[in-house]
Amino acid sequence: MSNKSNKRFYRVDSGHDFSVFMDRGQRASLHNRWTFEIAWEVANKVGGIYTVIRSKAYVSTEEMGDQYCLLGPYKEQCARTEVEEQEFAVGNPLHTAVCRMRERGYQVHTGTWLVDGNPQLILFDIGSAAWKLDEFKQDLWSSTNIGIPHLDIEANDAVILGFLVSEFIGEFKRAAEELNAGPPRIVTHFHEWQAGVGLIAIRTKQINVATVFTTHATLLGRYLCAGNTDFYNNLSSFSVDEEAGKRQIYHRYCMERAASHLAHIFTTVSEITGYEAEHLLKRKAEVITPNGLNVIKFSALHEFQNLHARAKEKIHEFVRGHFYGHYDFDLEKTLYFFTAGRYEFSNKGADIFIEALARLNHYLKSSHPDVTVVAFLIFPAKTNNFNVESLRGHAVTKSLRDTINEIQSKMSKQMYEICLSGRLPNTDELLTKEDKVKLKRCLYALQRTGLPPITTHNVIDDWADPVLACIRRCHLFNTVHDRVKVVFHPEFLSSTNPLFGLDYEEFVRGCHLGVFPSYYEPWGYTPAECTVMGIPSITTNLSGFGCFMQEHIADPLSYGIYIVDRRFIGLEDSVQQLAQYMYDFARLNRRQRIIQRNRTERLSDLLDWRNLGIYYRQARQKACQVVYPDYVDDDEGVGGRTINYPRPFSEPPSPAASRHTTPAGSRHGSDDEDEVDEEKELAELNINK
Numbered sequence: 001m002s003n004k005s006n007k008r009f010y011r012v013d014s015g016h017d018f019s020v021f022m023d024r025g026q027r028a029s030l031h032n033r034w035t036f037e038i039a040w041e042v043a044n045k046v047g048g049i050y051t052v053i054r055s056k057a058y059v060s061t062e063e064m065g066d067q068y069c070l071l072g073p074y075k076e077q078c079a080r081t082e083v084e085e086q087e088f089a090v091g092n093p094l095h096t097a098v099c100r101m102r103e104r105g106y107q108v109h110t111g112t113w114l115v116d117g118n119p120q121l122i123l124f125d126i127g128s129a130a131w132k133l134d135e136f137k138q139d140l141w142s143s144t145n146i147g148i149p150h151l152d153i154e155a156n157d158a159v160i161l162g163f164l165v166s167e168f169i170g171e172f173k174r175a176a177e178e179l180n181a182g183p184p185r186i187v188t189h190f191h192e193w194q195a196g197v198g199l200i201a202i203r204t205k206q207i208n209v210a211t212v213f214t215t216h217a218t219l220l221g222r223y224l225c226a227g228n229t230d231f232y233n234n235l236s237s238f239s240v241d242e243e244a245g246k247r248q249i250y251h252r253y254c255m256e257r258a259a260s261h262l263a264h265i266f267t268t269v270s271e272i273t274g275y276e277a278e279h280l281l282k283r284k285a286e287v288i289t290p291n292g293l294n295v296i297k298f299s300a301l302h303e304f305q306n307l308h309a310r311a312k313e314k315i316h317e318f319v320r321g322h323f324y325g326h327y328d329f330d331l332e333k334t335l336y337f338f339t340a341g342r343y344e345f346s347n348k349g350a351d352i353f354i355e356a357l358a359r360l361n362h363y364l365k366s367s368h369p370d371v372t373v374v375a376f377l378i379f380p381a382k383t384n385n386f387n388v389e390s391l392r393g394h395a396v397t398k399s400l401r402d403t404i405n406e407i408q409s410k411m412s413k414q415m416y417e418i419c420l421s422g423r424l425p426n427t428d429e430l431l432t433k434e435d436k437v438k439l440k441r442c443l444y445a446l447q448r449t450g451l452p453p454i455t456t457h458n459v460i461d462d463w464a465d466p467v468l469a470c471i472r473r474c475h476l477f478n479t480v481h482d483r484v485k486v487v488f489h490p491e492f493l494s495s496t497n498p499l500f501g502l503d504y505e506e507f508v509r510g511c512h513l514g515v516f517p518s519y520y521e522p523w524g525y526t527p528a529e530c531t532v533m534g535i536p537s538i539t540t541n542l543s544g545f546g547c548f549m550q551e552h553i554a555d556p557l558s559y560g561i562y563i564v565d566r567r568f569i570g571l572e573d574s575v576q577q578l579a580q581y582m583y584d585f586a587r588l589n590r591r592q593r594i595i596q597r598n599r600t601e602r603l604s605d606l607l608d609w610r611n612l613g614i615y616y617r618q619a620r621q622k623a624c625q626v627v628y629p630d631y632v633d634d635d636e637g638v639g640g641r642t643i644n645y646p647r648p649f650s651e652p653p654s655p656a657a658s659r660h661t662t663p664a665g666s667r668h669g670s671d672d673e674d675e676v677d678e679e680k681e682l683a684e685l686n687i688n689k
Helices: 003-007 026-030 048-067 076-082 093-103 126-144 153-179 192-204 219-226 232-237 240-246 250-262 271-280 303-322 350-367 388-420 433-445 466-473 504-510 525-532 544-552 571-586 590-607 609-627 656-661
Strands: 033-038 068-073 083-085 108-113 120-124 185-191 210-215 265-268 334-340 372-378 383-386 457-459 484-489 513-515 537-540 561-564
Touching: 026 033, 026 048, 033 048, 033 153, 048 068, 048 185, 048 609, 068 153, 076 083, 093 108, 093 120, 093 153, 120 126, 120 153, 126 153, 126 192, 153 185, 153 192, 153 250, 185 192, 185 609, 192 210, 192 250, 210 250, 210 609, 219 240, 219 250, 219 271, 232 271, 240 250, 265 271, 265 609, 271 544, 303 334, 303 388, 303 504, 303 590, 334 504, 334 571, 350 372, 350 466, 350 484, 350 571, 383 388, 388 433, 466 484, 504 525, 513 525, 513 571, 525 537, 525 544, 525 590, 537 544, 537 571, 544 561, 561 571, 590 609
Parallel strands: 033 068, 033 185, 068 120, 185 210, 210 265, 334 372, 334 513, 372 484, 513 537, 537 561
Antiparallel strands: 083 108, 108 120, 383 457
């Protein structure tokens, strides 16, 4: 092989070879190994854990087949649309255990989850066991001295779910022993404190099964960060019992801490969360289980670039309407930045994002006045519906577009008829006086006296809203002189949205840069989603995603992953660094941005569950070996290669495996996204070797 080929980075060389384990449960069946994954968000959309469980379901079922089952609460509103109810086959220990639970008076729903992989699931109706709540709480108190306040409904529901799960696991173990010759090897994997009571109950009842507990974010950590404390620099000095008591979450904290200590194997989703758990929960994680995504492979070489162009055009339409009357910037030189997530103003870094936008505005006005940045902030907040000015803007631009289309259609017919008569038409014949009047009416309607609105909705108590207060303080008012325009959209996007008309995924694809300067972010699905879509992003070294990228990529910046330091430097320096990153990105030309998007999209394999699923398997195997000393993993060491992305060499930027489907390359000197000069790529990105 030539030296040139050796230098290149190929997708197929990255990650762990998890595919060797995807046998639809043949190995698990041979070893009589069963895996149960328990979470409050199984078929119940609440937050990020739902995304983890749902997206991981495919690789879990490919690995374990029918030896894998999800357990959670039955929430009818979600289950109606996401669950296909059906009974397990007679003779299956799952069927026997479910029947025995029903005999005890509990309502249990079984079936498959209508997501990729169609995993089996068992959902327990919390209300059907409410009559035993006092008994469950007494058992918990007797065994652990953890008392649950009567008024904490969420904690009471967690207790009911936990004891139902422990009873079910006990019944399943007995049924499996009755129906099979050898003893079953059972692994139970619990996510977060809401499911952790089940682990506590299993261990205190001495049900001999392997247990794994994963914390995605510690309870106390989230509360402490929301309180504007210098969290990471004071982690070792917090009096955890006192801090939890002050915030009236001591009982929840005890449930989480007990689950983490009773588990045979404790895992967290990132190194930064492991560091946090070590100090707040007082246990070091044995395995780090980073979160992945189901990455869609494109058969055509540049399909993701085409999707970006189509989605960007839809955002263009929104911008034309929103900024009518002040539409004095060139959309070809306009960049779209965005941030999105739960409305945790400081934790998600919205405060330093807005502050950095104000500085970026100054930089661009001083040196690049022809470049415009439109920054979108998408956080769900309480609103009174869309504001009239936003809707009016889209109405008047639609009216103008419809009028022009009507005139254009009439003009083409008139031109055709006149040309048939053997002469060229003059201007007055094509654009009549009536047409000019219609156009003038539309132009007058486009005039506005005020500035374009900052927000698309009427925000309740807008004077107290932290985003709007920060925007006012930084004087980002969307004036004609501002090179940074701000749009606060206080609800999640959907394709039925009358302003955007595109869902979140399309919106992300249409933007140029995602900005997520979080202070507290145990993982960070938003920058991960950007990466798999080929959109560069800004993250921090306090997010799990940022730490993961720093660990596995030699030079994240050259792959379009900008990592702001929020851990080892002061807040002012972090704001300055973020503003500089955004300014550097705004100075890139179109060709440089295309190269960077191609580079970013190459990282998608790094975040694919087909690679990251190996960490969950390692945690389960370790738990098995603790409880079942005779258990030997036949495949130990297989697929254990370390993921490591070197600094990129110039390489055609899409899957090598799909190259044979690609049409001929574009002409030399064109701006097409597939044209990348191998020797000059680094130089064009202004990155020094």
